[in-house]
Amino acid sequence: MFRSAIGLQIFMILILVVGCNNDNQELKNERLPFKHIIVDRNSNSSVDPWGKATGDLNNDGLPDLVVGGNKSNELVWYENPKWVKHIIAKGKAFSTDHEIIDMNRDGLNDVVSLTKEALVWYEAPVWTEHIVAQRNLHDIEVYDFDNDGDVDIVARNQSAFSGSGAQLFIYEQINPDEWIESIIDCPNGEGLSIADLNKDNRQDVIVNNQWFENSGTLNTRWKPHTYSSKWQWEHVFIAIADIDGDGWEDIILAPAEKAGKEYRISWFESPGKTVSFSNEHVIDPMVETVHHFIGAGDFDNDGDIDLASAEMHQGKDPDEVKIYLNKGQGIQWEKVILSEKGSHSMRIVDFDNDGDLDLFGANWSGDYQPVELWENQSCPSSLDKWERHVIDKAKPERSIFIDAADLDGDNYKDIITGAYWYKNPGSFHQTWVRNKIGSLANNMAAVFDFDHDGDKDILATQGIGSQENPNFVWAENNGKGVFKIYQNIQSAQGDFLQGVTIGRFTHESLIQVALSWHGANKGIQLITVPVKPSQGIWEWRFLSDISQDEALNSGDIDNDGDSDLLLGTKWLRNDTQNVWKGFSIFASDNNPDRNKLVDMNNDKKLDAVVGFEAISTSGIVAWYEQPINPETYWHEHIIDHVIGPMSLDVIDIDKDSDFDVIVGEHNLKQPDKARLFVYENLGDSYRWDKHLVYTGDEHHDGAVVVDIDNDGDNDIISIGWGHRKVIVYENKNGICPQKHHFKGDN
Secondary structure, three states, X not given: OEEEOOEEEOOOOOOEEOOOOOOOEEEXXXXXXXXXXXXXXXXXXXXXXXXXXXXXXXXXXXXXXXXXXXOOOEEEEEEOOOOEEXXXXXXXXXXXXEEEXXXXXXXXXXXXXXXXXXXXXXXXXXXXXXEEEOOOOOEEEEEOOOOOOOOEEEEEOOOOOOOOOOEEEEEEEEEOOEEEEEEEEOOOOEOOEEEOOOOOOOOEEEOOOEEEEXXXXXOOOOEEEEOOOOOOOOEEEEXXXXXXXXXXXXXXXXXXXXXXXXXXXXXXXXXXOOOOOOEEEEEEEEEEOOOOOEEEEOOOOOOOOEEEEEOOOOOOOOEXXXXXXXXXXXXXXXXXXXXXXXXEEEEEEOOOOOOOOEEEEEOOOXXXXXXEXXXXXXXXXXXXXXXXXXXXXXXXXXXXXXXXXXXXXOOOOEEEEOOEEEOOOOOOOOOOOEEEOXXXXXXXXXXXXXXXXXXXXXXXXXXXXXXXXXXXXXXXXXXXXXXXXXXXXXXXXXXXXXXXXXXXXXXXXXXXXXXXXXXXXXXXXXXXXXXXXXXXXXXEEEEEOOOOOOOOEEEOOOOOOOXXXXXXXXEEXXXXXXXXXXXXXXXXXXOEEEEXXXXXXXXXXXXXXXXXXXXXXXXXXXXXXXXXXXXXXXEEEEEEEEEOEEEEXXXXXXXXXXXXXXXXXXXXXXXXXXXXXXXXXXXXXXXXXXXXXXXXXXXXXXXXXXXXXXXXXXXXXXXXXXXXXXXXXXXXXXXXOOOOOOEOOO
């Protein structure tokens, strides 16, 4: 224990030197095993790799590495996994910060960069340069700060060496080549980060001592708040994370400049709804002021936030690259040393997509400047190991939907698609027997306990495959997978189904089935299930002439206590028993296909996830954030562009308490290249890791997530349009307990 200038703090540092900097050396430490990897050993004193960034630059699902050289006058990227070096730009002295983001919404990640003269961005894939501003800057952050659908930039210089750090520069994007600059006064110094500190769904800006509240309009004054009057060191590196697990973001500071001085590393506890951060907690009481990196993430996968930091090479030896393990709500810390050769402006990245957090860095000058990685080996893969099982190589007909449920009461979920159900034998190495549901039940539309007897029944259309047939039957389950077929359902109007959702949409409290058909001008229709489903007539009626002729989902979108309908980029508000009013979520030239309703950002409002119709061509996968007034346009967040994203599911597939997105490609022209992806939510629903599950199966209305083998993890079942296979992708991944992703690694 010790006494600092700000009060008594509990502090524990156990120094563990876990290895030297030999190539690909495994760092033997049972507490936190790391492996050191040299990406490029040819960096030397003529290179000066100042700025670093990580992101997927070639859409292969793997994060690549970007380095800007100050003396080499090169901006390069290293292609994961073999680290082939590619040139982005030459002839400029590249500075300390770069970011990877899709600037022009074309589905390709671009690189935002600082040179010694300008803020620029390089447009993929040929890396055309676009100048944002002619300024010498030190730090940048990129985000859609005004929620208008495009990327904005906040930037700052430094005061330690190259001028004034007493101003923030806000660049509002009008288009990728036109920007409006606004200037905000701030405390002199160095350091920049962004986070939603007050939970108003807007990203605020954090510097040393102060944070600036985002009003939503970039050219108006950002309200400043002082979060610490006791922290006096001007030059900082900043991370943002919920250190104490109370649901509010805290601020972490490390002293960045200059060599030969000493200060502390601390975190400042969020007060919740108020704006004053008055409670400082010391992490390390006395460090040299050369810590040009601090980042936050759960490195040991124990469910709380740890910290990574690094000293620059010009400090007194040894120059530590280290991790502070959180031993209890940010009060006690254990230090693990990864290297004594220093690093600068590092990045936290899961470069091998194995579910744990790695480190990427390089010294900015000096005799030791290799580009290097520290591979965290504490956790197995969480989303990259899958085994494909073909349950049926050739079912007799094309089917429209796929689902899973325990139909025969053996506690194993069976697969239902088309006219058939496949009995789950409890093993992928045994035969899944194909069983016909029953006469006229030719295309499963929904699986539900319609008669409330505790087992799952089946609603099906009479049309085979994509035949035009608006007639239904329902199959009553006796609890053992034996079905009795009933035809007491009024005929609807349509060709073949594209959307089905079940709910109680009127005041009668009866189960109802909303329908959307493939053919245009059929509107949304509603079938009401009688109290005694086997005796009364299932009545049909027209609900609304507004339809997007694809998937349907239901939920209380406007939080008024009844179920509304999501059509894709439109939704229908349930006003009264017979009145439904339509609203547009987003104006798009593209047609929505699959959709899901979930609360993506945990604000207690349902958001929409949409995969757009794009047969054998590139289409958008996006989620739409519900605003305060759901009748206005919703904010679009593009997740990716893939070929035909017409199979979609949204679920917490890795069980880390956020929603992930599963997408299968509808690539009829090149089915051998069709892919199945999992987009792993990195904790805030704005950043995603792309994981490839399989290549070679075309998907259509498939990619449904379910624990089909009862082993506690989520598998994927799927079908296609151009083939007749029924497929299971078995999840073979270990899941890190309570995995927390990184934040604040700017």
